[in-house]
Amino acid sequence: MTIILDVRDLTKKFGGLTAVNNVTIGIEERSISAIIGPNGAGKTTLFNLLTGIYKPDSGTMLFNGRSLIGLRPDQVNAAGMARTFQSIRLFPGMTVLENVMVGMHSRLNISLPATLLRTPGFQIQEKKVKQKASDLLRFVGLAGKGDEVSRNLPYGDQRRIEIARALASDPKLILLDEPTAGMNPQESAAAMGLFRRVRDELGITVVLIEHDMKVVMGISEHITVLDYGQKIAEGTPADIRANPRVIEAYLGRRAAGTTEQEVSAEVEL
Amino acid sequence: MATKSVSQSPWMNVRTTMRQPVVAGALLVAYILAALLILSNLDRGSLWFPLYSTLAFPALVLSPFIILASPVRTPLKVILVALLLFVAIPYLGMRDSSYLELIIQICIFAGLALGLNIVVGFAGLLDLGYIAFFAVGAYTWAMFTSQANTVFNINGWLVSGAAFYGFIFLGVVVAAVVGILLGLPVLRLRGDYLAIVTLGFGEMIRVIANNLDKPINFTNGSQGLFDVGRPPVPPLLYNSVVGAEAMLGFPIANATPLSQQLLFYFIAIGIIALIIIVARRLDNSPIGRAWTAIREDEVAAIAMGVPLVRMKLMAFAMGASFAGAIGVLYGAKQTFVSPESFSLIQSISILAMVIVGGIGGIRGALFGAVIVTLLNLLVLKNLSLQINALRNVDFIVPIINFHIRDWPTQLEPAKYERLIFGLLLIVMMIFRPAGLLPEPRRKMELLEAKGEEPVTVTAENPVVTAQPDAGKA
Secondary structure, eight states: OOEEEEEEEEEEEETTEEEEEEEEEEEETTOEEEEEOSTTSSHHHHHHHHTTSSOOSEEEEEETTEEOTTOOHHHHHHHTEEEOOSSOOOOTTSBHHHHHHHTTGGGSOOOHHHHHHTOHHHHHHHHHHHHHHHHHHHHTTOTTOTTSBGGGSOHHHHHHHHHHHHHTTOOSEEEEESTTTTOOHHHHHHHHHHHHHHHHHHOOEEEEEOOOHHHHHHHOSEEEEEETTEEEEEEOHHHHHHOHHHHHHHHTTSOTTOOHHHHHHHHHO | OHHHHHHHHHHHHHHHHHHSHHHHHHHHHHHHHHHHHHHHTOOTTSTTHHHHHHHHHHHHHTHHHHHHHSSSOHHHHHHHHHHIIIIIHHHHHHHOHHHHHHHHHHHHHHHHHHHHIIIIIISOOOOSOTHHHHHHHHHHHHHHHOOSSOHHHHTTOOOOGGGHHHHHHHHHHHHHHHHHHHHHHHTTSOHHHHHHHHHHHHHHHHHHHHHTTSSSOSSOGGGOBOSOOOOOOOHHHHHHHHHHHHHHTOOOOOHHHHHHHHHHHHHHHHHHHHHHHHHHHHHTSHHHHHHHHHHHOHHHHHHTTOOHHHHHHHHHHHHHHHHHHHHHHHHHHHSOBOGGGGOHHHHHHHHHHHHHHOTTOHHHHHHHHHHHHHIIIIIHHHHHHHHHHHHHTTOEETTTTEEGGGSOGGGOGGGGHHHHHHHHHHHHHHHOTTOSSOOHHHHHHHHHHHTOOOOOTGGGHHHHHTSGGGGGO
């Protein structure tokens, strides 16, 4: 298997706090990987570094053989890495369809004269954009909801719109930041099915940050554990479950008998 | 219940009847004709003239909005608006050119409001120096045609009035370039910071205009550029005006200034029509969607692949270019361009138009421009005139026995223009924060910002019913 995302010795400091400390991660193409860790472990910071929202202090990030250092978020998106946000960040006043259409921006041929003249090429592109957006909505299970204003949809649907919007840019890799946060077990199970289909049917590499251990253990082929900005473990779900350092990081202060469910419930608080 | 339904039904019947396209069309025509006839037959010398014209003129000028909101079919709407713009208003202008002057002013502000609406309404960039681009357009034309003692005049670089149409295009280009140059350093800032910096840039342009008379005289400084050139009146227009006046049996007034005014009026209408088309096409395109995305969530927009700086620059340049075109028209119409016309208060006025009308919407921006300009240039001024006229004839208000001449001169409405305007804005922001003709999407954003419960668009219809739009549904 080829490594699609190769992060080495990545470090980001905020003043005296080292949010991400010498982290090295390799993500295999067409895999589903999870990044876990207690709150404040630097998981979201890592995503923000990867997508160009923050600039790393040191380290290298190679995506598909290309360095991500110095790229703006829109350039990272154009390079084929899309993401969702921990707290949903849809465009609240736009319709569901329009949200997904915005996601295609980096793949469009945007020309002011063509827009103003409504050239045939422009019209064909608009048609294709609409068609693709509704196809994606069908893929994530929101067929027929395209014309609703996104903020009016229930929470779980909004998470799905975010995924459809991220998929709209034809990414090679998608970063999902706590995609099942706030979902009930049924919704989480459905979401896991969706993530698998993203990989199996679209061939997109999936990397997720997740607190719900049921999701993490149920879906990931590879898990990386961060604590205080450092990578403390990685491996298959079975490895991670048995790793004493992980148990310490997560359960350290807790009685040994705590179940994963309780841990995830606490972490979500 | 029974009594209620009985008492309601006649009114409901009237409403249903009025919704019939034919009835609505007839009512509209009657309404416009009535306003037009009253207005064109008012006697300027009569005691109540200011009050009557204050009522009748807005009724006529606002009729396009009523037509658009009415339930008549689209082709009929187009015909009615065209008749209004190309027959009724020119007719009124022949009867009394001061109305035409007012309408051209409204058009100029409407164009500016539409341009600013792209920057503030579409892309969400608060620009407090927008008037600078208007100034750039006005100076572009004025410098090349003014008889003032500028370097252009001395060296014989002046162009003839016939170059006007080319200069509208040049004004667009120059203003867009200035917009990009100002935008490049500025647009990395957000929200309040952007507002402050654009405010500073707006003042800079004014100060530059004020001081660019030394060492080389480009702008004639604070004295301004006078005798600015005007586009020549096409003989066809002049002859039609003379012919129309003869046909309608008017006393032939001076046909030359009138046809000049009519020319400006038609150019203004043309520019506004073009701006509306451009704005609509932009709004309904990947560019417009990217602007909306930036406005609603900048971080999400850039993470979804929207290049922030480039899209913002595009919004800035588009808005600026509209102001540039309108500025060229303004320079030619006024024949005098000086830095005073481009003060901060003008920028704020235009912003107020956009906000009053309904930020983000094309119809809202137009509506706001009409309302605010009418208020500033007609309503308050005429109320003062009315009070003075009544004072002069020693009018006594019946019943309360109030002598108008006892009305203190300090309390003339025109003196309180800004106060009344400010109060209006405060009341608006409290009761109708999304504007008089709000954009549905903007309203959603306002709700989002206030953290209120999600409301579906259909559930909002009661609010919408209060507006003329409701007729469409």
